[in-house]
C-alpha cells in the first residue's frame with residue numbers, strides 16, 4: 545500500500561495531508577509555523593505536523609512512500625535549501641535533509657504556487673486539460689504551468705515568477721531587486737498601498753478587501769485604484785497566455801473572494817492584448833480547491849515523481 549504526505553509551508557501555518565495512491569485523504573493537520581521563533585522551531589513544527597498525520601492515520605513512517613513539500617521562496621536545487629525566503633526563517637536551512645534523516649523518507653519539493661498548480665490540475669478546475677496555467681493573486685502573485693500534461697518547473701525549479709515580470713520599465717523598485725514588477729501594481733498589497741498613497745479614510749489597517757468594498761459602494765478613488773490594478777493584472781496574465789498558449793487559466797487566491805472582477809479583468813486583458821488564436825482557445829476559470837490546492841498538490845508531487 546502506497547501513501548504520500550503533502551506539506552504546504554506558509555508564513556503563518558503549515559498544513560499537511562496523507563493521500564493514498566487512489567487520491568483518498570487519510571488524514572489532515574495544521575500547525576502554526578511559529579516563524580518569529582526561529583528556524584529550529586519551524587523545523588520542530590514540521591516534525592509535529594508529520595507525527596500528528598501519522599498518528600491520526602494509524603500509519604508509521606514505513607507506510608509512507610514519499611513526502612512532497614510546497615515551499616515559499618527561491619529554491620537552490622543543488623544545495624537543496626531555500627536561497628531566499630521572505631516570510632519564514634528558512635533561508636539556507638537544510639530542513640529537507642533533516643526531515644529525510646528523521647523519518648527515512650525521501651522528500652520532493654516544489655515552489656508553493658507550482659504545487660498548487662498540480663493540485664488544481666489533477667483534482668480541481670484543471671481536470672481533463674493538457675496545457676493550463678494557475679495563478680494565485682493574494683498579497684503577492686504566484687503562478688505555475690502544466691505543459692503537455694506535466695508540471696513545468698524550469699531548469700532551477702523556480703519557473704513562472706509571474707509576480708516579478710516587468711510591466712513598468714522604469715517603475716517602482718521591488719524587493720526582488722527589479723523595478724516595475726507586476727506584483728507592485730496588480731496584487732492585494734499593491735491595492736492596499738495605492739489606497740494609502742491616496743490618503744484614503746478606510747481606518748488604520750487598509751486592506752485590499754476594504755478598497756474593494758469602498759469601490760463597490762461607489763467611492764471614486766477606490767474605483768480608480770481597483771480599475772488600475774485589474775488592468776495591470778490583465779496585462780500580466782496576457783503575457784503568460786501569449787508565452788504558453790494554454791487552453792485554461794485557473795485563478796485562485798484571496799483577491800478572487802472580492803467577486804468576479806478579478807476573473808473579468810483577466811478575461812478583458814486576454815481579449816484586448818493577446819493574439820486572436822490564443823485568446824479564442826483560452827478559458828478562464830476560478831480555482832476549485834481553495835486554500836487546499838497547495839497541500840494536495842504537494843502530496844501529488846510526491847506521488848507523481
Ligand SMILES: [Zn+2]
Nearest residue numbers: 708718720725
Ligand atoms: Zn519583483
